[in-house]
Amino acid sequence: MRLLTHNMLSSNIKGVSNGFPLRIEVEKVIEKEVDCNPDFLINMFAKIEWKALVDAARTMGYAELPEEAESSMLDSDEFLRKFHHALLELHLEEGALVCPETGRKFPVNKGIPNMLLHEDEV
Amino acid sequence: MSSRPELLAPPEIFYDDVEARKYTSSSRIIEIQSKLSERAVELLALPDDGVPRLLLDIGCGSGLSGETLTENGHQWIGLDISLSMLNIASEREVEGDILLGDMGQGLALRPGVIDGAISISAVQWLCNADKSSHEPKLRLKAFFGSLYRCLARGARAVFQVYPENLAQRELILRSAMHAGFAGGVVVDYPHSAKSRKEYLVLTCGPPSLTTATPKAKGEDGESCSEDEVSEDEENQTVRFSDRQRPRKKQKVNKKGKGREWVLRKKEQMRNKGINVPPNTKYTARKRKARF
Numbered sequence A: 001m002r003l004l005t006h007n008m009l010s011s012n013i014k015g016v017s018n019g020f021p022l023r024i025e026v027e028k029v030i031e032k033e034v035d036c037n038p039d040f041l042i043n044m045f046a047k048i049e050w051k052a053l054v055d056a057a058r059t060m061g062y063a064e065l066p067e068e069a070e071s072s073m074l075d076s077d078e079f080l081r082k083f084h085h086a087l088l089e090l091h092l093e094e095g096a097l098v099c100p101e102t103g104r105k106f107p108v109n110k111g112i113p114n115m116l117l118h119e120d121e122v
Numbered sequence B: 001m002s003s004r005p006e007l008l009a010p011p012e013i014f015y016d017d018v019e020a021r022k023y024t025s026s027s028r029i030i031e032i033q034s035k036l037s038e039r040a041v042e043l044l045a046l047p048d049d050g051v052p053r054l055l056l057d058i059g060c061g062s063g064l065s066g067e068t069l070t071e072n073g074h075q076w077i078g079l080d081i082s083l084s085m086l087n088i089a090s091e092r093e094v095e096g097d098i099l100l101g102d103m104g105q106g107l108a109l110r111p112g113v114i115d116g117a118i119s120i121s122a123v124q125w126l127c128n129a130d131k132s133s134h135e136p137k138l139r140l141k142a143f144f145g146s147l148y149r150c151l152a153r154g155a156r157a158v159f160q161v162y163p164e165n166l167a168q169r170e171l172i173l174r175s176a177m178h179a180g181f182a183g184g185v186v187v188d189y190p191h192s193a194k195s196r197k198e199y200l201v202l203t204c205g206p207p208s209l210t211t212a213t214p215k216a217k218g219e220d221g222e223s224c225s226e227d228e229v230s231e232d233e234e235n236q237t238v239r240f241s242d243r244q245r246p247r248k249k250q251k252v253n254k255k256g257k258g259r260e261w262v263l264r265k266k267e268q269m270r271n272k273g274i275n276v277p278p279n280t281k282y283t284a285r286k287r288k289a290r291f
């Protein structure tokens, strides 16, 4: 799972009012290089919760993202490169996602988060 | 689909390791699923600007449908309830992220962030109650409600479905409309038992210019009669809205909304550019409860 997906996920356990962002527990991170598409990044930027991305990237061992970001920064190749790397090249391979309100853990195995809810959580 | 796997066992049981591998190594299935996915992407009618979008693949399975999204240049997140299917997807190194989840429990996604969704041959599974706690209506409601919330305004969701019968199609469509979606069903090759394919095409919120309903394949815009047998089966598409429901079902509903309400709703639909039948003396006659 990449941080792109992490940035979109929000715990939907019954009764939880703010399930975002899921805290990341890291056991294993892998990096996979992919082509950078600036159009996609520019389009996505408005939808990204920046602080959550910065924190998630740091948890995954990447601390190069600026604390704050605004759309004018999208003109900078260096910024785009870092944004791209954090969003699309870091994969949480083993670990867990943790609901910020309840502390419930969603395990991540072989890169696949298990988001299945128990019956009493629906 | 000659047999109906959803009647045999719950999806996470039916699609076990053996079935998942069998499914994904059949060249016939690969071809069918990628054709269906290709058509679904076409019906998504994303802006033709070359910008990759963030899409969902619901019931993504082993990634056959997601691969079509990748080939079209998009990023995607896939959801499936069968770990065996997802394991094959990761073995095949699909480019989307995959999640183990049950669409009937609702999607765990932030509001307004997804640019479009496809779902190929999966939603009919929701119509079955596989556990005593399962209530298909509630599961469909949770699913469509959460899908509506996570899509960006004006975004589309296209579902290729194999409803078992009219009642099932109606159930799916009604749940989608209740969640706030506008749209209807597109049927490709309606006269061919073999190639007939149904797509539910839904739009989230008020349609904009870029998201206006695409012209269906081979549709002449005049006749929607299923009885009209055409020579040219390969080029037929019929569109109909949730208005065409089995009559029996329509009578059982008691909460009437009245003719005035129906006419107003129809006018609203027309203003949105959605095809609705002309008003006649039969409009809202006995089926008061729905529009």
Ligand SMILES: C[S@@+](CC[C@H](N)C(=O)[O-])C[C@H]1O[C@@H](n2cnc3c(N)ncnc32)[C@H](O)[C@@H]1O
Pocket: B011, B012, B015, B033, B058, B059, B060, B061, B062, B063, B064, B065, B079, B080, B081, B082, B085, B101, B102, B103, B104, B119, B120, B121, B122, B125, B126
């Ligand atoms: C016929 S396969 C299609 C897979 C893929 N879309 C393709 O085109 O090859 C249907 C898939 O729907 C999944 N499915 C069924 N019910 C589901 C549910 N409630 N939530 C998520 N996935 C489900 C099944 O596990 C299965 O992988």
